[in-house]
Amino acid sequence: MDTSKFPTQESHATPYLLFDHAKMERNILKMADVARENGVALRPHVKTHKIPSIAREQVEAGAAGITVAKVSEAEVMADGGMEDIFIAYPLVTEAKIRRAVQLGERVARLVVGVDSLEGARRLSAVAGDSTLEVRLEVDTGLRRTGVLYDGAVGLAEEIEGMRNLDLTGIYTYRGAVLGGSKTLELEEAGLEEGRLMVSLADQMRERSIGVDEVSVGSTPTAEYVAKVDGVTEIRPGTYVFYDRMQARLGACSLDECAAVVVCTVVSRPARDLVIIDGGSKTFATDVGPGAEPLNLEGYGHVVGYPGAVLERLTEEHGMLSVDEDCDLEVGDTLQIIPNHICSTVNLHDEVYIVGEDGAVEETWVAARGKVR
Amino acid sequence: MDTSKFPTQESHATPYLLFDHAKMERNILKMADVARENGVALRPHVKTHKIPSIAREQVEAGAAGITVAKVSEAEVMADGGMEDIFIAYPLVTEAKIRRAVQLGERVARLVVGVDSLEGARRLSAVAGDSTLEVRLEVDTGLRRTGVLYDGAVGLAEEIEGMRNLDLTGIYTYRGAVLGGSKTLELEEAGLEEGRLMVSLADQMRERSIGVDEVSVGSTPTAEYVAKVDGVTEIRPGTYVFYDRMQARLGACSLDECAAVVVCTVVSRPARDLVIIDGGSKTFATDVGPGAEPLNLEGYGHVVGYPGAVLERLTEEHGMLSVDEDCDLEVGDTLQIIPNHICSTVNLHDEVYIVGEDGAVEETWVAARGKVR
Numbered sequence: 001m002d003t004s005k006f007p008t009q010e011s012h013a014t015p016y017l018l019f020d021h022a023k024m025e026r027n028i029l030k031m032a033d034v035a036r037e038n039g040v041a042l043r044p045h046v047k048t049h050k051i052p053s054i055a056r057e058q059v060e061a062g063a064a065g066i067t068v069a070k071v072s073e074a075e076v077m078a079d080g081g082m083e084d085i086f087i088a089y090p091l092v093t094e095a096k097i098r099r100a101v102q103l104g105e106r107v108a109r110l111v112v113g114v115d116s117l118e119g120a121r122r123l124s125a126v127a128g129d130s131t132l133e134v135r136l137e138v139d140t141g142l143r144r145t146g147v148l149y150d151g152a153v154g155l156a157e158e159i160e161g162m163r164n165l166d167l168t169g170i171y172t173y174r175g176a177v178l179g180g181s182k183t184l185e186l187e188e189a190g191l192e193e194g195r196l197m198v199s200l201a202d203q204m205r206e207r208s209i210g211v212d213e214v215s216v217g218s219t220p221t222a223e224y225v226a227k228v229d230g231v232t233e234i235r236p237g238t239y240v241f242y243d244r245m246q247a248r249l250g251a252c253s254l255d256e257c258a259a260v261v262v263c264t265v266v267s268r269p270a271r272d273l274v275i276i277d278g279g280s281k282t283f284a285t286d287v288g289p290g291a292e293p294l295n296l297e298g299y300g301h302v303v304g305y306p307g308a309v310l311e312r313l314t315e316e317h318g319m320l321s322v323d324e325d326c327d328l329e330v331g332d333t334l335q336i337i338p339n340h341i342c343s344t345v346n347l348h349d350e351v352y353i354v355g356e357d358g359a360v361e362e363t364w365v366a367a368r369g370k371v372r
Numbered sequence: 373m374d375t376s377k378f379p380t381q382e383s384h385a386t387p388y389l390l391f392d393h394a395k396m397e398r399n400i401l402k403m404a405d406v407a408r409e410n411g412v413a414l415r416p417h418v419k420t421h422k423i424p425s426i427a428r429e430q431v432e433a434g435a436a437g438i439t440v441a442k443v444s445e446a447e448v449m450a451d452g453g454m455e456d457i458f459i460a461y462p463l464v465t466e467a468k469i470r471r472a473v474q475l476g477e478r479v480a481r482l483v484v485g486v487d488s489l490e491g492a493r494r495l496s497a498v499a500g501d502s503t504l505e506v507r508l509e510v511d512t513g514l515r516r517t518g519v520l521y522d523g524a525v526g527l528a529e530e531i532e533g534m535r536n537l538d539l540t541g542i543y544t545y546r547g548a549v550l551g552g553s554k555t556l557e558l559e560e561a562g563l564e565e566g567r568l569m570v571s572l573a574d575q576m577r578e579r580s581i582g583v584d585e586v587s588v589g590s591t592p593t594a595e596y597v598a599k600v601d602g603v604t605e606i607r608p609g610t611y612v613f614y615d616r617m618q619a620r621l622g623a624c625s626l627d628e629c630a631a632v633v634v635c636t637v638v639s640r641p642a643r644d645l646v647i648i649d650g651g652s653k654t655f656a657t658d659v660g661p662g663a664e665p666l667n668l669e670g671y672g673h674v675v676g677y678p679g680a681v682l683e684r685l686t687e688e689h690g691m692l693s694v695d696e697d698c699d700l701e702v703g704d705t706l707q708i709i710p711n712h713i714c715s716t717v718n719l720h721d722e723v724y725i726v727g728e729d730g731a732v733e734e735t736w737v738a739a740r741g742k743v744r
Contacts, residue, residue: 331490
């Protein structure tokens with residue numbers, strides 16, 4: 001990132017998140033091309049940025065709609081002009097289902113996830129006179145939400161018969177962890193994910209269950225899973241910025257990462273120790289140092305200082321171990337690519353976006369904190 | 373916590389943070405007593421709750437003032453009526469120092485941390501016609517901010533001679549980690565922390581440096597360090613709620629923990645697996661499972677389900693491993709005491725406080741996201 005374009009200390013106090021708009025745009029177009037070339041729909045997960053204006057850029061570049069994890073995220077995105085929203089999460093309480101039904105009345109299309117018989121019954125009971133479009137979530141090995149693979153056909157049959165529900169597809173989130181951390185393994189993981197889901201859709205269709213859509217994929221596997229015949233949609237999220245984890249997985253280069261945290265050196269108490277003004281309230285810690293299979297060193301990549309490791313974080317302090325001859329001094333500014341951008345964005349109320357002309361725009365992270 | 377008092381699903385969608393006001397009040401009074409009995413001032417660190425009304429309760433119970441980590445936190449607390457604020461953080465950029473100077477003009481007392489010669493020069497240069505009250509931060513082993521112990525007297529002498537600065541005390545943050553994880557070791561750690569700092573203050577006074585205040589302590593060490601002759605102030609933060617980490621350290625019982633995250637079971641895909649609607653955007657991950665020396669199992673204590681372990685988190689999913697005969701079903705509500713409450717509060721825009729009468733109040737976390 002060209003540091004001459006940075007918001008200055010005068011106008012922008014650190015720590016802050018900075019997005020490089022040109023890089024972001026390239027990432028958005030690249031994934032749109034992956035979808036177009038493979039004849040699948042792109043429905044990016046906007047939990048990564050939580051910003052309606054970025055969702056609009058994704059749709060303008062060709063996305064068919066968006067994916068969210070929460071009703072509250074969906075509401076913010078609808079307020080921001082999104083008209084085709086998939087809540088890829090099982091809604092199981094009356095209040096949330098009611099909010100989803102109401103939201104469905106003011107957007108062109110709303111789809112809701114379901115993964116259990118009890119969940120489906122609740123959707124059906126609350127939907128009332130409305131018809132809720134639903135997709136069945138299937139577990140393909142992550143052991144998160146999703147009906148177990150072997151029970152998917154049976155559950156789909158039961159949902160198919162429920163009033164107020166219109167089952168139109170199946171979906172899964174598998175990520176890259178199952179496939180290991182090398183590029184070749186990402187390809188294998190993506191192809192396997194696609195085949196598992198297409199095979200399941202075929203079994204359902206043999207039983208006359210109307211499954212139009214097979215929705216799969218994440219940032220590291222999207223380009224591979226999109227090639228599988230029968231896949232109709234991919235749902236990557238992180239690709240809009242990429243991050244250090246994705247670079248380690250082989251999904252991007254560090255140079256493609258469009259988001260950095262800008263911090264200031266506040267202390268250098270010893271030659272081998274530099275303290276910055278960003279800690280665990282600035283950098284997410286859900287992808288920490290040493291965690292398998294990524295085994296990352298530190299909490300982020302320190303741009304321009306290959307010897308510096310962001311070794312420890314407390315709430316508002318970041319501790320970098322540095323070589324003794326490292327020239328960092330009190331007041332210096334550093335850019336750090338976070339390990340995991342999605343959960344890092346979630347810590348910030350506002351972010352800065354720098355354009356190709358160097359102009360910097362402050363943007364509110366409208367869906368931050370929308371966990372309900 | 374008495375579940376009959378809980379906000380219901382109808383009115384309060386999960387996940388949310390719930391504070392038990394009666395427990396919180398007992399914790400606030402307990403620490404105020406520790407300070408009173410030992411003749412030291414209590415200046416709680418409000419980064420734990422980030423809520424002005426709770427800071428006011430602490431002051432009403434006897435706190436002399438408050439501690440914050442950031443200028444922006446100080447500004448929010450001043451807006452909320454706080455009149456005696458210590459920014460325990462080195463401010464090194466012109467914009468932030470200027471904001472601190474301006475804030476100092478509208479509260480009764482503002483104190484700023486300093487830990488380097490360069491930092492002190494910057495404070496002195498920007499202060500202009502004002503006089504900034506400063507405290508020197510000393511590293512007592514944590515290797516975070518703070519001048520190295522052996523360099524503290526020399527730096528204090530230099531600061532003492534600078535215009536616009538009034539050095540009135542020294543402070544440290546040492547925590548409990550250096551002392552291990554058992555009660556006896558907490559006592560040893562606290563006593564050592566106090567003696568180190570008092571000895572340093574004595575050395576400074578021998579050189580005619582005016583050090584009135586020796587400010588020390590954290591939640592697990594406060595009751596011990598307060599006993600050391602010469603200590604004038606303690607700065608615990610977490611005690612207002614306590615958390616699972618503090619219980620493990622021996623600073624409280626789990627029953628004294630005044631904050632729980634309330635979640636809903638959204639899926640039970642297998643007998644040994646329960647999925648809740650709180651993940652790493654709901655529970656902080658900075659104190660994760662297995663990290664030494666705490667070695668906690670999972671990301672929180674699941675109240676009432678001793679066999680359930682919150683083993684994995686993704687952004688909006690929490691994965692509990694449970695016994696096969698566990699009775700949790702889709703739609704059930706769970707209370708979980710988080711490992712680290714300070715960074716967990718920081719994820720939530722609003723929280724609920726339940727009173728002894730069962731009335732529930734929604735409160736905005738006014739200083740959330742104030743990292744600058």
